[in-house]
Amino acid sequence: MPVLRVALDLPLHRLFDYLSPAAGAADVGRRVKVPFGRGERIGVIVAVVDDSAWPVAQLKQAGEILAEPAPLPDDFFALCEFASNYYQAPFGEVVLQALPAGLKRLTPPERRAGRARKAPPALAQPALTAEQAAAIGKVTVDGGFSANLLFGVTGSGKTEVYLRLVEQVLALGRQVLLLVPEINLTPQLEERVRGRFPTREVVSLHSELAEAARERNWLAAFGGQAEIVLGTRLAVFTPMPRLGLIIVDEEHDPSFKQQDGMRYSARDVAVVRARQAAIPILLGSATPSLETWANAEGGRYGRLDLKARANPEARLPAVHVIDTRRLVLKEGVSAPLLAAIRERLARREQSLVFLNRRGYAPVLACPACGWVSRCQRCAANLVLHLADRRLRCHHCGFENGIPRACPTCGNQDIHPFGRGTQRVEEWLQGEFPEARILRVDRDAVKSRKQWEAVLERIHGGEADILVGTQMLAKGHDFPRLTLVGVLGADAALYAADWRAPERLFAQLMQVAGRAGRAELAGEVLIQTQYPDHPLFAALVAQDYPGFAAAQLKEREQAGFPPYAFQAVLRAEAPAMAEAIAFLEQAAALPVIGEHDQVMLYDPVPMKMARLANLERGQLLAESYSRPALQTFLPRWRAAIDGLKAGSKLRWHLEVDPLEL
Numbered sequence: 001m002p003v004l005r006v007a008l009d010l011p012l013h014r015l016f017d018y019l020s021p022a023a024g025a026a027d028v029g030r031r032v033k034v035p036f037g038r039g040e041r042i043g044v045i046v047a048v049v050d051d052s053a054w055p056v057a058q059l060k061q062a063g064e065i066l067a068e069p070a071p072l073p074d075d076f077f078a079l080c081e082f083a084s085n086y087y088q089a090p091f092g093e094v095v096l097q098a099l100p101a102g103l104k105r106l107t108p109p110e111r112r113a114g115r116a117r118k119a120p121p122a123l124a125q126p127a128l129t130a131e132q133a134a135a136i137g138k139v140t141v142d143g144g145f146s147a148n149l150l151f152g153v154t155g156s157g158k159t160e161v162y163l164r165l166v167e168q169v170l171a172l173g174r175q176v177l178l179l180v181p182e183i184n185l186t187p188q189l190e191e192r193v194r195g196r197f198p199t200r201e202v203v204s205l206h207s208e209l210a211e212a213a214r215e216r217n218w219l220a221a222f223g224g225q226a227e228i229v230l231g232t233r234l235a236v237f238t239p240m241p242r243l244g245l246i247i248v249d250e251e252h253d254p255s256f257k258q259q260d261g262m263r264y265s266a267r268d269v270a271v272v273r274a275r276q277a278a279i280p281i282l283l284g285s286a287t288p289s290l291e292t293w294a295n296a297e298g299g300r301y302g303r304l305d306l307k308a309r310a311n312p313e314a315r316l317p318a319v320h321v322i323d324t325r326r327l328v329l330k331e332g333v334s335a336p337l338l339a340a341i342r343e344r345l346a347r348r349e350q351s352l353v354f355l356n357r358r359g360y361a362p363v364l365a366c367p368a369c370g371w372v373s374r375c376q377r378c379a380a381n382l383v384l385h386l387a388d389r390r391l392r393c394h395h396c397g398f399e400n401g402i403p404r405a406c407p408t409c410g411n412q413d414i415h416p417f418g419r420g421t422q423r424v425e426e427w428l429q430g431e432f433p434e435a436r437i438l439r440v441d442r443d444a445v446k447s448r449k450q451w452e453a454v455l456e457r458i459h460g461g462e463a464d465i466l467v468g469t470q471m472l473a474k475g476h477d478f479p480r481l482t483l484v485g486v487l488g489a490d491a492a493l494y495a496a497d498w499r500a501p502e503r504l505f506a507q508l509m510q511v512a513g514r515a516g517r518a519e520l521a522g523e524v525l526i527q528t529q530y531p532d533h534p535l536f537a538a539l540v541a542q543d544y545p546g547f548a549a550a551q552l553k554e555r556e557q558a559g560f561p562p563y564a565f566q567a568v569l570r571a572e573a574p575a576m577a578e579a580i581a582f583l584e585q586a587a588a589l590p591v592i593g594e595h596d597q598v599m600l601y602d603p604v605p606m607k608m609a610r611l612a613n614l615e616r617g618q619l620l621a622e623s624y625s626r627p628a629l630q631t632f633l634p635r636w637r638a639a640i641d642g643l644k645a646g647s648k649l650r651w652h653l654e655v656d657p658l659e660l
């Protein structure tokens, strides 16, 4: 009797066999209802075979095989298999996380047709700049796999390059997958793409879509009706029968990395997908990740350069550092920056004050006894939020009212220390009572809808001064914005995290890139106590390649990625000793002796050692050989699976971690 080999969404590295008398090869890739434990689940049929490693008499009967939608294709399974092997994630979890929620339900909600969309205003295409034309000319859309880095300064018109390549691929009758960071997928972008291709079907896929819409869009991509799929990282697995091009915009953006469940990099999966599908992939950024830059330098990726802004009137902004060592700062703001804001106000232009820390102040403290507001559940301070008068943990969400007096000594005179966006906003309002100030951070902007509204206000000229976090740094065009002031950048210069400079440089370069995008010239003022730091020198010179070369050299000497390959085993438990003991066992497994190209570090507490009442430790595995690490990981993972651990202990492996 035919046996179904079924992938289920379970944290187990195996498939499940069921009997199904009428099943045949045509059912591979279909969904099936199967009994599991006391209930029933939806699984995906991976193979239909004649026998089982289990005694056939013990196999249960599968339930209904679902005819719709069409079976998932081989290339979908091949991509899931890669991700499962590479990220050490159970195959069944990978397969099922790629499906929209509606397709995983036993009793699916009723499907409604989407509302008909009114045709967007058609958008004309500008004449290409010479650089854009040259970049486009270097990509062959019908010549098999190629990976290309589109290295274009901010405002250089990368989007136009994407759109022209999309056009070429659509003309071949193929589909396009355009991946963007979480926050960049706005209806404006959708409108822009629809406006350019008014007769084509464009769908979006992101985490804030309602379940029904997501399913509808997914099915349109899978069914081949959707010709352009705009999506965030989760869209990278969407099966598309005629996929002809993948574009990853702002490829350096950390939001392409999934930080829970299967910890994968959608950018890296996209490159593998392009290779498997034998199609081109384009990775775009003004500040590429160092991994991608190294790939381009090493000749593994092609490189297309856009060195000038596309708008002939626009120039890259002038970047200056303000040496704050000999200046008196008021609420962290120097007189030159203040004067520059005043000038912009007088000229009715916009200013942006960038401070990557939300809240009013990072901590409330008692100068008499040394008490500070700490989270009871995490190794972190509670951040003071005056807007709604709360103390809040930015890690676990715990919150409290603001005490009137010090909880330890009763002192009435407790103070906020340091500053966040709310405090800067409040102070600037005092300095410039007539100015319309708009704060843009995750407290002020919680949903895509609010983000939309904020962008509209900025574009509509309803704000004179923006105070914001990195939310504002990303790919937006604010034509009246001519000044960017940067506060509080120094902390990242000497951070223990060796990726901090890369992130800081990218952030500052991106936020600087918001200024002077139209006719009005832009200026960037960075306040620092380290004006001679090479990172700032590179920023002033707008020299990403110089910065990247210096960083890569340091990493090579230190043996860090991309010159070494890493995976981290993390364990969390109610007590640190338990987590560390588990990691020590994992570090002592016999399998380790068989892999001499892989090195294990000592287990240590994580930087955030306690999160939501769980103590967390980690163990880093590293190798100079990617294949050596990849051979080691599944064997190690299987051995760790066999370790005994307390019932509250949880562990996971992360490959290519971004944060350690």
Ligand SMILES: Nc1ncnc2c1ncn2[C@@H]1O[C@H](COP(=O)(O)OP(=O)(O)OP(=O)(O)O)[C@@H](O)[C@H]1O
Binding pocket: 126, 127, 128, 129, 132, 152, 153, 154, 155, 156, 157, 158, 159, 160, 285, 286, 310, 311, 312, 474, 475, 476, 477, 513
């Ligand atoms: N060929 C062109 N001629 C004139 N203007 C252009 C051309 N190409 C793009 N632009 C304009 O230049 C501006 C910047 O383009 P775009 O937003 O695509 O830049 P970008 O490279 O994506 O920048 P960022 O990295 O900052 O997001 C836009 O206003 C766009 O309309």
Ligand SMILES: [Zn+2]
Binding pocket: 375, 376, 377, 378, 380, 393, 394, 395, 396, 397, 398, 612
């Ligand atoms: Zn907390």
